[in-house]
Amino acid sequence: MRATTDAELNADRDTRGPPLSESTSSGKDRAPSPPPGSVRDDARGERESRIGAVIAAATRLLPEGGLLVEVGFDHGKILYGALAARPDARGLGIEVLPEVDHPRIPPELAGRCRLVTGDGLDLLADTAEAASTVVIMAGLGARSIAALLARHPTLVTRLCAVVLCPTFLEAELRPALRALGLGLADEGLAFDRDRYYEVITARAAHLVPASASDLDPMLAAWGPRLFDQRDPLFPAFLRDARTRLAAAFARDLEAYADGPKAALGQKLAGLDALLQRLESTRRS
């Protein structure tokens, strides 16, 4: 089994790093201040926090008495918040950090929550209750999430759902989910501390209604359910991506044409056309 690298851990620890790509982050950088007039003002206050959005997505599909698992719980706020919202649920936190670094379980949750040291989904591989388990992975890079899911291809299609909130804008996650036989059950956006976060809920593809948007390459890359559901933050999210990535667009787009960044390059190259399309859909 592949252990998570130090570089990934550092990148994953900082949920406020630059959004372009996890591989560009030292984990110490902070998101640049948006330029005047950027889209942040449109969105402020319109949505729940990142943590709130992840909790809402994870508790929505969880069956009565089900198991909520958070991989990489760190401070525990997501797992504890989700368990507080669902008094019927049990919780399991899995974290690579040793036990001595785990947070204290709030006394009111102690009877139905367990925190363990482990790597990704390895501890769940043989679980008999996959169908009533929702797995959360938040604050990890998209590539790390994809790699952790891909290590357990059978398990992930047996789970009730996975709720994913990657740290950075990437192009790998949705194609990786498709390759694993997972479909997009829901997508949402959260605007939190000057950053947009995608919250993606995926489950076995046969449980997810088909949508024409999945067959459209640009929508499939940027968020087919965000489009289908006319998510009010979708245009602002795209404009924000363009604003933040404008320099890279101007300078580096050719460098994205080939190699490991090719998918991200294609995704970025379609941004303006997608924005125009959203505008015209809104007008009609």
Ligand SMILES: C[S@@+](CC[C@H](N)C(=O)[O-])C[C@H]1O[C@@H](n2cnc3c(N)ncnc32)[C@H](O)[C@@H]1O
């Ligand atoms: C930035 S924190 C995110 C905390 C919380 N999930 C959130 O979104 O606010 C990422 C956490 O994932 C943990 N982590 C990274 N790789 C992991 C793995 N393979 N298995 C379990 N935990 C992992 C790190 O140790 C770190 O505590």
